[in-house]
Amino acid sequence: MKRLAILIVALVVPAFRPAPADAPKRIVSLIPAVTEMIFAMHEDSRLVGVSNYDRFPPGVEKIDRVGGLLDPNVEKILSLKPDLVIVYATQQELQTRLERAKIPFYSYEHRGLPDITQTVRAVGARIGSTAAANRLADQMDANLDAIRRSTAALPKPKTMVVFGREPGSLRHVNASGGYGFLHDMLVIAGGVDVFDAVKKQSVDASNEMILVRAPEVIIELRYGEPMKAADIEREIRVWDALPSVPAVRAHRVYILTGDEFVVPGPRIVEATRRFAETLHPKTR
């Protein structure tokens, strides 16, 4: 009994302490999603380097840039004297070099939606702010659950989520398949993925496939440069080339803009809510 009590104390107490003395103080994050997580835990003062692709939240632009997935700038990373580098699991070469330089690193992988809150907790534990991380993760889980409950009883439209195509035409349409966080977000938001059966993150959707799958709603994601309203209107009309598709007939083709759809960090909750509002306009 006494041993159990000690165990509980050992497990629980660290969670309520401020960052321990041996927690990393100079963190470099090569992953925009993790950068956003660290900001959301209010630990951004410890971030000394971020990737070239970090655009959010405000304040991130003041932090030094250290390259990206394919081109991490090792010299720059070393010069920042980090005591923790957050890298992609696939950045094997960078990991070897960090090992040689005796710099600890945290290896990140992104998969489905449930992995996002898990990553929040794991990163929090690694940087010694378990409590803040758990609070954030619990909040995200609760909010996602609330969205799931709000759409549970509603009809589930067959939906195609498009995250890329050649502008002005229906060539090279990339849609979300039955795997990955975009797919999971769609399910929580109360939609059925038309490519549910294709267990890939991305499906090359030919015109024939779109006609056959007959989505009732098409949600197209645009990120990067902001779009003018007229451009959005014009790009929606491009879909008129496939008039038998129910989404086109019912004028249920939507273009949602913002990079929160492609950064699997804390803003994924807001992105899922926008999916839900798009799929079920009355819940607004």
Place this chain on the structure above:
Amino acid sequence: MIRRRLAIVVAGFGSFLLLVCALAPLAGSTHVSLTRAFDRSIPFADNVDAQIFFIARLPRVIGAALVGAGLATAGVVFQALLRNPLAAPETLGVSYGASVGAMIAITLLPGTSIAGISTVPLAAFAGSLGALAIVYALSRARSRGMSSTVLLLGGVVLTTFLGAIVNFIQYLADFTQTFRTVRWLMGSLDVGSYGPIVAALVPLALAGVGYATLPRTLDLVTLGPDAASARGVDVARAERLALVSASLSTGAAVSLGGPIGFVGIVVPHLVRMMVGTDHRLVLPGAALFGAAFLIACDLGARTAFAPVELPVGIVTAIIGGPVFLWLLLRRVR
């Protein structure tokens, strides 16, 4: 004699092409009811079968035919001009010139269009003509003593150089643009509408007019420029016309389908194997067989791994690579 042989070649390859053309729109990842597709009593907007047939499959088949014919005939002309069996749009750097154009359009002019046509095919067309202008300048130098092997080597260097530029543009682009450019480089015939086909028809028709005048001069040029000029052929002028025609047809093909490999190199060899070296037979044969070959490859791309599709460039490479190696071995024996 030649008329009869031409008639046989056209009839033979033509009926093969017709057969492929008739089969390809019927096959796909889903079954289409032809009676429903052609039933005029159902409004087109409600008729899924008709839309699959007319919007998804027919433009693909037509696009594949044009791209296949364009690449194969350009390959014939390049091989005759350079008197080298390795000459083709992809080995002379022309495909990569088109790629550089497309990359620039995708990454630097995202979402722009001119007269309703996306800037991507327009830039690809311009890029292929640019690369051919360099090849042409090299060929002009050839008349001052540069061999066709050197010209081909120039093409290889140009390909590598333009490949590096493609990499450079991809490196500068953001992740999603890189994804699109990589996909573009694999080639695709899902053209989505008839607009790009009509746009590609203009340069292809011009190339066809050029080709019509070529066979005899090509036959003579194959014998060597000296032999050709001895028989009263203005070699420089004939070469110019041949290069311009082949550029137009390559540019149109690559802008429509992306840099689809091996069609321009394998089809001319296969056709010559079947009909001999007379260009009056090789050119029309390559046009018909190239069209049929690419339609068949695209059919494979659409159906092999249904419901997902393969990029057609992968299919042509998987078929064309081994076929070409086999041709090489055959020549050695």
